[in-house]
Amino acid sequence: MNTLLRIDSSLRIKDSYSRRMGDYFVKQWILKHPEGSVIERDTARKMTPHLTQQTFDAFSNENLYTEDLLLSDKLIDELYKSCEILITCPMYNYGIPSSLKAYFDLVIRTKKTFTYDHGIKGLLSDKKAHIISVMGGVHSLPGGMNPLEIHLTSILNHLGITDISYFPLEGTATSDQILKKTELIEASIFKYLN
Numbered sequence: 310m311n312t313l314l315r316i317d318s319s320l321r322i323k324d325s326y327s328r329r330m331g332d333y334f335v336k337q338w339i340l341k342h343p344e345g346s347v348i349e350r351d352t353a354r355k356m357t358p359h360l361t362q363q364t365f366d367a368f369s370n371e372n373l374y375t376e377d378l379l380l381s382d383k384l385i386d387e388l389y390k391s392c393e394i395l396i397t398c399p400m401y402n403y404g405i406p407s408s409l410k411a412y413f414d415l416v417i418r419t420k421k422t423f424t425y426d427h428g429i430k431g432l433l434s435d436k437k438a439h440i441i442s443v444m445g446g447v448h449s450l451p452g453g454m455n456p457l458e459i460h461l462t463s464i465l466n467h468l469g470i471t472d473i474s475y476f477p478l479e480g481t482a483t484s485d486q487i488l489k490k491t492e493l494i495e496a497s498i499f500k501y502l503n
Contacts, residue, residue: 310344310345310346311342311344311345311346311392311393312345312346312347312348312390312391312392312393313335313338313342313345313346313347313348313391313392313393313394313395314347314348314350314387314388314390314391314393314394314395315331315335315347315348315349315350315395315397316350316351316352316394316395316396316397316409316412317331317349317350317351317352317353317354317397318351318352318353318396318397318398318399318405318406318408318409318412319353319397319399319406319443320353320399320401320406321399322353322354325399326399326443326478326481326487326491327397327398327399327441327442327443327478328397329491330397330441330443330476330478330491330494330495330498331395331397331441333495333498334395334439334441334476334498334502335347335395337498337499337502337503338393338395338502340502341502341503348387348390348391350384350387350412352406352408352409352411352412353406353408356408357380357408357409357411357412357415358377358380358411358415359407359411359414360377360411360414360415361375361377363375364377364378364381364415368381368418368419369419377415380415381415381416381418384412384415384416385416385418385421385422388416388422388433388436388468389433391436392435392436392437393436393437393438393439394436394437394438394439394465394470395438395439395441396409396438396439396440396441396461397441397443398440398441398442398443398457398461399442399443399444400442400443400444400445400448400456400457403448403456404456404457404460405457405460405461413464416468417464417467417468422468422469423467423468423469429467430469431466431467431468431469431470432468432469433468433469433470434469434470434471436468436469436470436472437470437472437473437474438465438470438472438473438474439473439474439475439476440457440458440461440462440473440474440475440476441476441477441478441494442455442457442458442461442475442476442477442478443477443478443479443481444457444477444478444479444480444481445480445481445482446479446480446482447479447480448479454475455477455479457477458475458477474501476494476497476498476501477494478490478491478494
């Protein structure tokens with residue numbers, strides 16, 4: 310059975326472009342995979358705790374324990390249960406939301422999601438990922454990627470995920486064009502999933 314893990318990170322619950330695009334993606338994904346299931350992980354609604362020294366130490370010491378270590382194990386289990394991962398990510402102060410960074414700090418773990426016996430090798434290479442990035446301005450760099458996509462791609466590659474699709478929504482601060490821009494992204498998602 311196909312399973313999609315959806316990871317949201319927008320502080321906005323209402324009027325969030327990333328959540329809206331994520332809803333559209335999930336709706337189309339379910340139409341394509343009617344027997345599939347969706348795991349929802351929202352790093353903002355239930356704030357993901359930031360990594361502490363105690364939890365970091367517990368990653369490599371079986372005699373140590375923190376509640377965040379249990380959360381880390383749960384988040385990693387969700388990744389392994391999924392076939393595909395959808396990340397919806399707005400830009401805050403030129404970067405990914407801190408709650409999304411905190412999420413990745415808890416799932417990037419030696420011998421759990423990557424190894425480095427003979428160089429770094431991600432253990433999630435059988436997964437597909439989809440990134441919906443949303444920015445108020447236009448931030449695409451030469452080559453077409455924006456800073457959010459570059460950052461998230463680096464993290465996903467570290468985990469072994471290289472099959473990644475991108476759906477950037479830029480210039481949301483320009484309200485006179487936003488309807489047309491969201492329609493274009495929805496059309497892109499529809500074409501990708503159909």
